[in-house]
Amino acid sequence: xxxxxxxxxxxxxxxxxxxxxxxxxxxxxxxxxxxxxxxxxxxxxxxxxxxxxxxxxxxxxxxxxxxxxxxxxxxxxxxxxxxxxxxxxxxxxxxxxxxxxxxxxxxxxxxxxxxxxxxxxxxxxxxxxxxxxxxxxxxxxxxxxxxxxxxxxxxxxxxxxxxxxxxxxxxxxxxxxxxxxxxxxxxxxxxxxxxxxxxxxxxxxxxxxxxxxxxxxxxxxxxxxxxxxxxxxxxxxxxxxxxxxxxxxxxxxxxxxxxxxxxxxxxxxxxxxxxxxxxxxxxxxxxxxxxxxxxxxxxxxxxxxxxxxxxxxxxxxxxxxxxxxxxxxxxxxxxxxxxxxxxxxxxxxxxxxxxxxxxxxxxxxxxxxxxxxxxxxxxxxxxxxxxxxxxxxxxxxxxxxxxxxxxxxxxxxxxxxxxxxxxxxxxxxxxxxxxxxxxxxxxxxxxxxxxxxx
Numbered sequence: 334x335x336x337x338x339x340x341x342x343x344x345x346x347x348x349x350x351x352x353x354x355x356x357x358x359x360x361x362x363x364x365x366x367x368x369x370x371x372x373x374x375x376x377x378x379x380x381x382x383x384x385x386x387x388x389x390x391x392x393x394x395x396x397x398x399x400x401x402x403x404x405x406x407x408x409x410x411x412x413x414x415x416x417x418x419x420x421x422x423x424x425x426x427x428x429x430x431x432x433x434x435x436x437x438x439x440x441x442x443x444x445x446x447x448x449x450x451x452x453x454x455x456x457x458x459x460x461x462x463x464x465x466x467x468x469x470x471x472x473x474x475x476x477x478x479x480x481x482x483x484x485x486x487x488x489x490x491x492x493x494x495x496x497x498x499x500x501x502x503x504x505x506x507x508x509x510x511x512x513x514x515x516x517x518x519x520x521x522x523x524x525x526x527x528x529x530x531x532x533x534x535x536x537x538x539x540x541x542x543x544x545x546x547x548x549x550x551x552x553x554x555x556x557x558x559x560x561x562x563x564x565x566x567x568x569x570x571x572x573x574x575x576x577x578x579x580x581x582x583x584x585x586x587x588x589x590x591x592x593x594x595x596x597x598x599x600x601x602x603x604x605x606x607x608x609x610x611x612x613x614x615x616x617x618x619x620x621x622x623x624x625x626x627x628x629x630x631x632x633x634x635x636x637x638x639x640x641x642x643x644x645x646x647x648x649x650x651x652x653x654x655x656x657x658x659x660x661x662x663x664x665x666x667x668x669x670x671x672x673x674x675x676x677x678x679x680x681x682x683x684x685x686x687x688x689x690x691x692x693x694x695x696x697x698x699x700x701x702x703x704x705x706x707x708x709x710x711x712x713x714x715x716x717x718x719x720x721x722x723x724x725x726x727x728x729x730x731x732x733x734x735x736x737x738x739x740x741x742x743x744x745x746x747x748x749x750x751x752x753x754x755x756x757x758x759x760x761x762x763x764x765x766x767x768x769x770x771x772x773x774x775x776x777x778x779x780x781x782x783x784x785x786x787x
Contacts (some may be wrong), residue, residue: 335443351392367784368393368415373400382406385521390414390450393784395457397432398622399468404439413450415783417457419467423728432457433468433502436491438475446496448517451773453783455499460782466523469503476510478533479557479597487535488512503527503548511536511560516540519774525575527553527588528567537561537754540769544776545570545726549577549609551590554603555633561604566763566770570726571613574622579632579657581687584626586610586644594636595658602636604749609763611716611723612647612676627653627685628676631668634658640750641743643762646715651676651683654699657691663702664694671706672744674761678713708744719762731774732768733760740765 370393388394390413402408410416434454436442446452454470456463474491477483489510489772496517499666503526504518515538520528522546533556541562543551547768551567562785567586576582580593587610591601610628613619628644631637632655644651652675654660662668677683684700703709716723719737722730733740739761745751758765775781 342504346714349459350765360457365785366548368774370395370417370784372397374398380475385409385419386669388414393417395455396434399431399433399435401435401437402440402442403725406440408434408436408440408442408444410442410444410452412446412496414446414452414454416452416454417455418454418582430458430467434470436470436472438491438508440773441490442472442492442494442749444492444494444497446773448496448772450756451496451498453498453499453775454502455498455778455781457601458669461779463501463522463779466526469523469526470499470507471505473507474513474534475558476508476534476536477557477599478593478598480532483598484701485506486510486531489535492550493757494518496773498773498775500775503530505530505532506534506536507532509536510747511537513534517769517773518542521545521776521778522573523759524548524573527551529553531555531558533557535560538563538565539584539756540564540776541566542770543567545573548575549579549583550585552587554588555590555592557597557599557601557602559560559599559602561606561749561752563606563755564763564769565605565608566731567609568611568704568723568729568731570621571619574613576622576625580742581630583630583653584622585630585653586612586628586647588630588632589635589637590633590655590659591635593633595656600634600636600642601602602638604638605642606640606745606750607743607754607758607761607763608639608644610641610642612642612645614646615648615774616724624649627651629653630655631659631663632656636662636668637670638747638749640672640745640747641758641761642670642673643719643739644674645676645712645719647679648721649680650685651679652685652699652703653772654684654686654691656687657694660686660694660699662693663699669706670703670709671747672742674712674713674739675703676713677711678715683711701706721739727777731770733764733766734760
């Protein structure tokens with residue numbers, strides 16, 4: 334696809350930016366006595382790691398290599414444990430960081446924190462110098478990934494992640510099955526990769542947060558993923574953005590596709606409820622790459638069901654449809670979106686159908702499909718109308734403003750949404766009156782002193 338099919342109005346973004354981000358006092362997570370730090374290589378016996386590795390909260394662990402768990406091996410991490418990953422190499426011209434965690438097929442990772450004692454994976458580089466990311470956590474299960482064929486074990490168990498933060502790196506689920514548990518996970522300040530990469534699999538997830546993602550997508554969902562997700566939040570930082578490498582070469586809060594082989598099976602078909610996707614708005618200093626950005630992209634024969642969600646503050650377009658197959662899936666009800674709110678104060682159509690290969694359909698046809706669902710609505714106000722302080726990046730507050738309509742507009746009266754997985758909440762978007770973000774998330778990791786004495 335030619336780039337000029339998706340060129341956005343960069344000049345308008347720069348000229349109309351308006352909000353100045355304030356800077357507040359430094360936040361420290363300090364303790365009276367630092368915990369001992371131990372490199373994970375100390376566990377090796379005869380140059381091999383034991384089959385079961387157990388990390389305890391009384392020690393801070395460092396990893397400066399790729400730590401692998403292979404078939405039959407386990408990684409168990411206690412609540413409240415801090416793991417510092419990466420090793421900056423100043424001798425490489427552009428700078429690089431090594432270190433990561435790989436959970437292979439047949440292996441497992443159990444990292445169950447609590448709201449009071451989350452498990453934290455963060456950069457080993459000092460506070461304020463974490464620009465170079467470590468390699469992230471990659472969990473590869475035995476469930477489906479249609480990039481490698483249609484075989485797989487849908488009930489695979491690869492992980493249990495609860496109350497986990499991943500800072501300055503990405504989190505990837507590849508063929509992770511339905512016996513795995515993923516809930517209350519925050520990924521922040523990752524680049525250039527997506528924050529959450531979901532390639533195939535059948536696992537379900539609650540309460541996921543992508544914050545200040547510097548990669549192309551907050552949530553990339555593809556290659557036959559067929560699970561359910563609820564309470565999904567993606568919040569962009571205006572200064573940080575990296576264009577994608579796909580056929581659209583764009584940034585998206587949520588990117589859904591089947592496969593470049595559009596007929597690959599099993600087909601991607603996520604069931605999503607209660608998404609809040611917030612873009613950078615038109616703030617001063619906005620990164621020029623946001624000229625090619627949208628809250629949601631669906632392409633390559635994407636199928637999905639989305640409900641009770643809100644897409645805000647992507648200033649050029651709100652939803653980009655990348656191909657005719659995905660458009661026809663929506664038009665013919667093989668894909669659906671309902672009870673959702675879309676930001677319309679954009680510099681071009683909020684619903685943008687990529688012209689190449691879409692004829693005779695147009696962006697107007699796309700908009701009419703969204704409007705044909707009588708429970709969808711449009712808004713020309715941004716996140717500040719719904720949330721208390723979404724753009725104060727040093728002191729963010731995502732509590733819902735009282736009496737806003739999103740607190741009572743949700744609906745789960747549909748076959749895939751009256752499933753017992755979904756909590757039948759009243760609110761649209763990821764957050765209601767019960768703010769599940771409190772206690773375990775951290776929106777200022779750049780200013781956080783981990784394991785430092787007072």
